[in-house]
Amino acid sequence: MALLADYILTHLVYLSILVIFAAGVVVLYGLAGVFTLGHQGFMAIGAYFAAGIACLMPAGGSPILAAALLVASVIAGVGGAVAGGLLLTGPSVRLRGDYMALATLAFAEILVALIRNTEALGGMRGLDVASLLPRASGSARLPILGTYALASVAMAAGAVLAVQRLGRSRLGIALRALRDDELAARSMGLENRRARLISFTMGAGLCGLAGCLYAHFSGHVSPRDFGFVQGAMVLLYVVLGGSTAVGTVCAVAVVYFLDEGLKLRCFGLLTGGLGDALVNWKDAILAGLLIALLAWRPYGLLTANRLRSEP
C-alpha cells in the first residue's frame, strides 16, 4: 500500500500547484477580465527565479541556509512574476479582447524563447533545481512526501480562499463590474487603473508562486513545462469553472479525473485490448470531451448559459 500512497501524495502536490496557478488565472481572467494567454509566462518567471536562487546553495550548506534560500527564492519568484504582471497593465488599458490575448501570448512566448536560447538558463534542456528541501528518498520518502503534500494542499486552499474573498469584497465586485461593462462601471465612479494594478499583482503573484513550488518540488524546470498548451489548459479550467475560484477547483478535479482515468485504463477495470486503445487514444478522447464540455456550457459547468459573463 505504501507505493500507492506515494503515488497519491505526489499527484496531490502537482494538483495543488495546478490549483494555485488556476487561482491566479481566475484573478486575471475572472476578476480583472483580461483574456490572458500568457499566464504561463508568469509561472515560468517564478520557476526560473526559484531555480536560480536555489543553485546559490553551497554543497554542504546548513539547513538554516537552505530554509533562508528557500524563502528568498519564493519571494524573488513571486516578485519577478508580479513585475511581469505590472508590465502588462500598460498595454491592457489600450488593447481589447483578442488583441490583449495576443499581447499576453507574445509576452509569454518571448520569455520562453529567450530562456530557450540562453545557455546560462540551460536552454531548451532546462535546469536542475538544487534541492533545498530534504529529498524524499529512501526510507524517509513517505513522511517527507506527506509533509510536502500537506503544505501544498494548505497553500492551494489558502489561495482559493483568498481569491474567493477578493471576489466577494467590494474591490472584487468593482473588478467584476469593470469587466462586465467598463463604460457603465466608470460612469458609476469606478476607477479602473488602480483596480487593474491590484488584480494584476495578485494574479501574476499567484502564478509565480505556483512556479516556485513547481521548481522546488519537481527538481527540474525546462521551457517545455511552460508551453502555450499548458497555459490554454489552465484557462480552460477557469472557463469551465465559470470564472470563480470554487468552480475552477471543480473543473481541475473533473479534467484531472478524466485524464488519470483514461491513463490508468479506467482504474484497472478495462485490461486488455480496450484498455490499450483507451490509453493510446487518451489525448484524442480528452480533447474531444473538452470541446463537447465547452460547447455545452461555454460560461462554466455550473452557470446557466443565459447568465452571460464574458470579458
Added chain:
Amino acid sequence: MSGALEPERPHTELSHEPPVLAGSRLTKFYGGVAALERVSLEIPPGEVIGVVGANGAGKSTLLNLLTGAIRPDDGEVYVGGRPMNGQSPAAFAHAGVARTFQKLRLFPSLTILENVCVAMPSTERWSLRSALLRGRSEVGREEDERARGLALLRLVGLEDRAKHLIGNLTYGQRRLVELARALAREASVVLLDEPAAGMNANEERQLCDVLIRINQARHLALLIVEHRWALLRRMAHRALWLSDGRVVQEGAPESVFAAILDSAGVITR
C-alpha cells in the same frame, strides 16, 4: 396616487446657486456630420428638464457629452460650476453626475444588490490588504452599504429580488434596477436616457412616482430624454426641443410640445 395622469408639477422654487450641470456651445462631429452644434443649457439644482426630439437629433450625444462618456469637439461642460475639460466618466461621477443608459447596461455577473451597491461613493482607496483581511471597519461599511442598497431597492419595489441575478428579471424591472443604481451615486443630478422605454403603464407610473419623490426629497436635479410626453408633462419644469443637433426651442413643456405639433402641421385647438 389617483388613477389618471393629471398634470401635477412639483413646486420647488429654483434657488440661485451655480447650476449642478451646464454645457456651453457643446459641439460634436462624427466624421463631418455635426451630431451636436453649439448647444448650451443649464440645470439649476432640483430642476427637472426634459429633452425631446426625433431619433438622431443628438439627444444621446448630448447626454454622453454631459456625463464624460465622449469628449466635445468644441464647447465646455461644467459640473457644479467647475469645468470638466475632458475628464474621465469616473471623475464626472465623483463630481456628482449619475446616469442611466438607453441600451440597458447592468452587470450580469453581479447580483441586483451588488449592482446597486457598486455605484455607492466610497472615500477610501482600495487595497489588497483591506479586500482580503476585511477588518471591523470594512465589514461595518459593507453592512451600511447593504442597508442603503436595500432601501433603494425597496424604493423601486425590488427588495425581495436582492440576491437574484439580472437574468431573472423582466425588462421593466431591469430598468428600475438601473435607476436604483444611478440613485445610489447620491449625485446632485441624474441624467436618464429614455427611462420609460419598454415599460408597461403601471411600471411607468411607479417610475414617475419614484422620480418625483426623489426630486422633492433629495432636491435632486433630473435631465430626462424621453419620447413619452405624458411623463414629461407630469414632472418636467422645462423642456428642450433638439433637432439636427441644434436647440430649436426651450421653455415650459406645454409651449415646447405645442411648437412641435405646430411644426408638424397638426391642428391643436
Added chain:
Amino acid sequence: MSYLLTQLGNGLMLGCMYGLIAVGFSLVYGVARLMNFAHGEFFMVGAYGALFSAELPLWRWGNGAGATMFWTLVISVLVSAASGALVSVLVERLAYRRIRRVSRTATFLVAVGASILLQQIGFKVFSASPRGFPDVCTPVVVAAPTLSGWLQPSAGLPCEVAVTSQLQAVALSPSGTSAVTFVVLAFAVWGALFFVLRTDTGLAIRAVSIDEKSARSVGIRPQPAIVITFAVGGALAGIAGFLWSLRYGGVQPLMGFIPGVKAFVAAVIGGVGSVTGALVGGLLLGLLETLSFAYLPGEVSGYRDAVTLLLLLVFLLIRPLGLLGRQFGEAA
C-alpha cells in the same frame, strides 16, 4: 553575391509559405472574428494528402519524365487543397458554428482543442513516425539565354537557373524542387489574391468581414460566405503543406504547429483581415528569419524566434491593425 541571392530565395520561399497559411488565418478572422488555432493542422492534413497522392504510381500518363512530374504535381496540389479545405469545413461545421456566436473565450479554447484532436488523429491515422516525401520533381533545367548571361554563377557553387516562360521568376537552387515550389507558390498566391479581390464571392466575403449586419441587409447570407472562407483558407493551407513537405521533405503529424504560429504572427503583423497584409506579413517574417540566421553569428541566430515575437508585440502595441489592416466593428 550568390550567397545573398540564395538566402533571399530561401527567405522568399519560406515567406510565401507563411503567407499562404496567414491568408487563411486573416480571412477566417475577418469573417468570423475567430482566432483559428487549428489552422496549422489543415496545413498538416494537406501535406499528408499530397504525400499519398504523390506515392500513388497511377499517374504514369504521358511518357517523358517531365510529363509524369507535371501530372503528379497537379494531382498533388489538387488533393492537398481538397483535403485541407474538407477538414477546414468539417471543423467549422462541427466545432465552431454554434459556439462562435456565444462566447469568444470558449471559441478560442475549442480551436485549441480541435488542434490537439487533429494532431492526435494524425498520430493514429498517419502513424507517428516522420515520413519522407518522395522526390517528385527530377531536376528540371530550363534556361533562357537572356537571363543566364546576366547571372554568372560564382566559382564552385553549382547553380541552376529555372525560368518558366509565363513567370520571369529566378530561383537559384541546386535542385528542381525549389523552382517548382516557387512556381506553384506564385500561382497559389496569385489565385488567392484573384479570388478575394476580383470575384463576387470574394467581394461577399470581404463585405461580411467588414460588417455582417449590413452585408446581411443587402442580401448576402453570411453562413455560406463563412463556409467558403474556411474552405479557401483550408485549401491554401493544404497547398502550403504540400509545398512545405515537397521542399523540406519531412511529413509528420506535429509539423503544422510551428508554421501555424509563425503564420499567425505574420497575419497580425500584416493586418488581420486583409489578404495582401497576410502575404506581406508572411514575406517579412520569412525574410527576417532566414537572413537573421544567414548573417548573424551562430549563438545569436538562435534568438530569431524571440525577435519574431518581439516584432509581434511591437505591432500589437503601436499598430494593432498591422500594416494594412483596418478597424473592425464589434463581433458579429
Added chain:
Amino acid sequence: MVRPRWKALVGSLGFFLLPLLGAGCRQEQQPVSRNEGAVDPAGSGKSVRLGAVLSLTGPAGTMGGESLNGLKLAIEDINARGKVHLDLRVYDDKTDPNEAAKLIQQVVQVDRVQAIVGPSTSPNCLRTGRLIQDLAVPAMTPTATNAGVTQSGEYMSRVCFIDPFQGEALAQFARKDLGFRSAELIVDKANDYSVGLADSFRSTFKKLGGEIVGEMTYSTGDADFAALIAKAARSEAQVLVIPGWYSDVGLMLRQAGRKWDKFTLLGGDAWDSPQLFELSGGNIHNAYISTHYAVDEPNPRVQGFVNRYIKVYKLKPGGFAALGYDTGLAFEDAILRAKSLTPAAIKDAINSIRGLQGVTGEITLNSNRDAVKPATIVEVLPNGYRFKTRISG
C-alpha cells in the same frame, strides 16, 4: 437562481478524491506483490516484472521502436530458455522528458515493476535520473549515451558506450584515419546528446591538432534547414560533424542536395535508423558514423541475431535493435546472479555485470555503471551501412 456556491464544492470534493482512490482499486487486482519471487509456471526460473518506458513516437521514435524490437526478441529467447521469466509492460513517452517522468512514476508505483528498461534518449534520462534514484528501482537505458545519465545514482545503468568515448573515437577517426585538419560542427542545441557528443569531439579533435573552423546550431524538430545548408556550404572545413538525431539529419541531407558534396560527413550513433534513408531520399554519399555494431560483421553471434531479426521484423536491425537485445541479455544475466528479486538486489547484480557476450560486443559495467565497449565506425551508403573500422577505448 442564486449563484451556485457550496453544492459545487461538495460535488468537486467527490471528484477530487476519485482519481486518487481509483488508483487504489487497481492496486488490489495485482495478485503478485513485489518482493517474493513467484515460481514461473513453465519451469523453475525466477519471474520478474519489467517496465519499458521508451520513445516510440516523436523525433526519436525509431530509437525507442528498434530497441523495443530487439528487447522483445531477447525476451522470447530468454523465456524459451526457461531459466528466467520476464513479463514486459511497454509505455511510450513520445520523446518528452516530462511524459517519461510521469510514466516512470506510474510504472513503478501502479504496475509495481521490479526493474525499468529505458528511458531511450539522453534528455529523458537526465530529467528522470533523480526520480529513479528516489524511487529506488534499477533502470537500464539501452540507447542513451550522454555522459551525465549514470551520474544521477547507483540505480541508473546502461549497456551502450558513452558520448565522451564516442566523440573521442570519431575525432581519432577523422584526424588519423581520414587525415582531416579542419571541421565544422552543426549541433542540435535543444538536445543534451548532441551537445555532449559535440563537446567531446571538439576537445579531442583540437588535442589531436585539428581545428574547428565554425559552429552552427539548430533545434530538434526544425524542418527548414535551407539557410543552414547555404551557410555551411561556404565553410572551408573538410568535414561536417552533425551529432544529431536521424529525424533532423535526414531532412538536412535531403535539402542539402548536392550543395554538400565537397564535404565528408560525420555523425553519431543517433543516425543509425532505417528512417534516415527514407527521410534523406538516399541523398547520402561520403558519410561515416560511429555506432554500436555493424550489420555485415562476420561474427556468428551477430549474423545469428541479424538473420532472426530480419525473419521476424523483415528489416535489417540497426545499432539500437542490437542494444535492445543486449539489454535483455543483461537483465537475464543479472537476475540469475541476483540474491533475491527485490529491486535493490537486482540493482547490485546489474552493477556487477562483467564480460557478458552481447551482439554489440563484450559488455562490462565500470564503477560508473557505463558499458566499456569498442565503437564501430561504419560507412553510410545511400541505402545501408558497411563496416569500416573499430576503435576500442
